[in-house]
Amino acid sequence: MLTADGDQARLTREINAMLRERGRAGFMAGLFQDPFATTLLDRLIELSGSVQGQSWPGVLDAAAVARGPGSITAYCDAVIDQALRAHGDAVDERHIDRVGLAFRSFLATTLAGDNLAVAERGDAAAVEAAFDRTRFAAPDDIRRGFLGQVIAKSIAGESCIDLGASALSVERAANTIAAAIQQRFEEKFVRTRKADRGDMLATIGANYSIGNRLMSTSRTIPAHVEIIKAPRPETQIIDLDLAGIQWHDAAGLGPLGLDPRALDLLEVARLVWEFERYIPKRISSQRVRSVKVAVPVREPSAWTAATLATLTAILRLLGNAEWAFEFSKRKTPNALDRLALDGSHPDRVPTIALFSAGLDSTSGLDWLRRNDSDAALASFFGAKARQTELADQFAFKRHVQVGCTWSNGRRRIGGQFQYRSFLFLALGALVARSYGATTLLQFENGPLAIAMPPAATYRMTRRAHPMLHSLASDLFSNLFGDPLSVENPFLTMTKREAANAMKAHLGAKRFEKAILETETCWNLASRQVLGAITKRIGQPCGLCIPCAVRRTALPGRDVTHAVDLTSKKDPHFADGDARIHIDAYLAWARKLTAPSYGAERFAFEAPQIVREAVAHSQGKLTMAEIFDIERRFARELIETFPEP
Structure with missing residues (x-):
């Protein structure tokens, strides 16, 4: 594992060697050749031209992005979403992650400098006040800086590095490597007219393995x-x-x-x-x-x-x-x-x-x-x-x-x-x-x-x-x-019961800090769910089964979901497509909590997978106990999700 120990030259050598390892070299080659990466780099160069004669609020207005807090993040979301729509399903999700992070990091640093508060939460006026346009003028500097960020985020994303205090050292090493790659690209391709500067990433990807013995080895498994x-x-x-x-x-x-x-x-x-x-x-x-x-x-x-x-x-x-x-x-x-x-x-x-x-x-x-x-x-x-x-x-x-x-x-x-x-x-x-x-x-x-x-x-x-x-x-x-x-120590508990036990032990403040760090969603890496509903990458959808069960566990404060079916004010509240899982669960919950529905009928109707749970629970479950667990969960569902 790489860490910062003050030896910047050593760190640069180690990262350079890691980039040439067999598995990672193939991944990096594919990442650089992905048109999604070139599209985001092109957007940065276009933006650098625009901001020389236009204010940051004007850039936001032209892109139909709100001027409010977090304006850099909102602008990045809009540009990345536009690039993804242009390339559709052809983009590898790992490329979205690495290149998207590189784009966000490069633009935030360029616009806000060292002011982390402005980078993360600054509105249009705050960003404009912090923006030094000389940092965002030369296209070659932008290409080199973006390439360095892609390298840094790719290494960090594969977690070969204990970042922590070494994050800046890693970025410096990645920028050093990026500068050397850009220089070789200029010498071997631009000056010989084999490629244009606009093709830098694709050309690097296509020629990534030249001279790399690991990439040409025949030792396969x-x-x-x-x-x-x-x-x-x-x-x-x-x-x-x-x-x-x-x-x-x-x-x-x-x-x-x-x-x-x-x-x-x-x-x-x-x-x-x-x-x-x-x-x-x-x-x-x-x-x-x-x-x-x-x-x-x-x-x-x-x-x-x-x-x-x-x-x-x-x-x-x-x-x-x-x-x-x-x-x-x-x-x-x-x-x-x-x-x-x-x-x-x-x-x-x-x-x-x-x-x-x-x-x-x-x-x-x-x-x-x-x-x-x-x-x-x-x-x-x-x-x-x-x-x-x-x-x-x-x-x-x-x-x-x-x-x-x-x-x-x-x-x-x-x-x-x-x-x-x-x-x-x-x-x-x-x-x-x-x-x-x-x-x-x-x-x-x-x-x-x-x-x-x-x-x-x-x-x-x-x-x-x-x-x-x-x-x-x-x-x-x-x-x-x-x-x-x-x-499984939680086999006889609902998700809410397990979370409430944690809350009782930690206290409300520590509990809230912990739960806001957790994530529970099948669709975190998706841009669309259930057809036409759009969301940000990394944002929980609020519609999948894990999200539905999570909402029953945290009826109070929770992370923001793309769709909130616990609120009648949500624009998708009455959308039948969005409600498909919730409505199925609510119908099931009403059935289980009906006064006429008892443990005997539950045992008769239970599918084989539930019977197998009893058989393999080492005596921890009976059918009556499963009925009790499921009924408690059913009540939580009804309490959490209102009817349309």
Whole structure:
């Protein structure tokens, strides 16, 4: 992991070397060649010309952006949304994240200088007062500065760096690298008339791997995936290279280090998640029926017939498809074998807790503190900074955060998230193995863990179902040869009950600080939800099932959602398309809370997945207890969402 230690030259060399690593080089090449990046750079250069003769309020007016507080952010949102509309679904979501952040950071720094308050909250007048136009005049300086920001945000986004106090050092190193790249571009392409300056990013991307031995190596780790669909006979073949996965971090692992069997497990789980990205999000009659995977692993002998049967049972439960695996002996190491072990802890702990920075897992941090549990945290990051902030709030020092990017991997098109929890559990198992832990905790409220659908047409995710936890316990224990039990302390609680317990323990002020850092939404990376409803990237939609359940837990202060169906004043309140999930849940809630509806009828009508929850709960649930949990949740729904 990179940190700032005062040696700027060393930091620059290390970042430059990281940019040429196999997996990251492929990602960076694709990012630079994405027209979305060039479009945002073009908008910056156009803006630099406009502001020389126009005030910032005038720029906002011309773009139909409000002059109020946060005017820079609002302008950036408008430009990025316009660029995304121009390129449609062709933009990789990772490119949106990295390049979008670079655009925002560059423009905020250029307009507001070192005045952070103006950059974040300044209205039109405040920005105009802070703006030094000499910072935004030369197109070559803009190209170099934007390129530096793209490099810095890409490195930080993959979290190979502990930013913290080193953020400025990283940006300085990225700017140094950007200046060298721009100089080579001028010498090799502009002066020889092979390219125009306006083609800088695309040309850099197209020639990114020149002279890079890592990019031309033939040492691959092939994974062959065969997908069978029905009822119309259809076969889809996906060939992947596991050597293209760039794994990041893992600082803070336990004293036992990395178990090769745990590495195989994590890699298999990542392969399954990659498969899911190839499955369209819209449900149709043409469904995946079976998946066959052939892939080399480090210890194929560890995957006995019983272990493979448990693995395929897990995937059948999660995705409703039959899986088959053929494991061979691997001869080539990859980045996963070289995960950073910086700052590993010398002591063992008995418990590992999965932590996503969602509301339930944050309530779980408080549960651990209330119960004096000596635990380490395991996080697969998207929101690394949020995870770190919340873990620090609850004073957890053992916190392993791991992420990865796959060179030329599939941009996400699947929207079901059926298999993703297996990746999180596999990471938890790897961390547990490093600490010699015997318990892995996944905090999930009872209604979503039990996966009771609001209507027969819904197939709920089984991400924390008791049957999944039972099977995962068997898989991990058989694979490692030591017991590892997966448990859910919130199985009998609603999300509101878990959050209220945290509030009672922390007090209102600390509770509010914590919950405003959490995020719970399936559509954070989306620009549109349920058809024509638009939202900002990173903003919770307010319409998906996780958002609906979150609103029941936090009837007071919460983060701002794109649509608020708890308020009759929301413009989408009576929109039938927007209300589809809420109305399904409300109809279900009215049924369960009707005086004539009792536990006997509930038990008779309960789907098989609910019965499996009882069977695999290790005596923690009966059908009557599930009815009581679901009825409490139903009352919370009715209290939260008014009828149209």
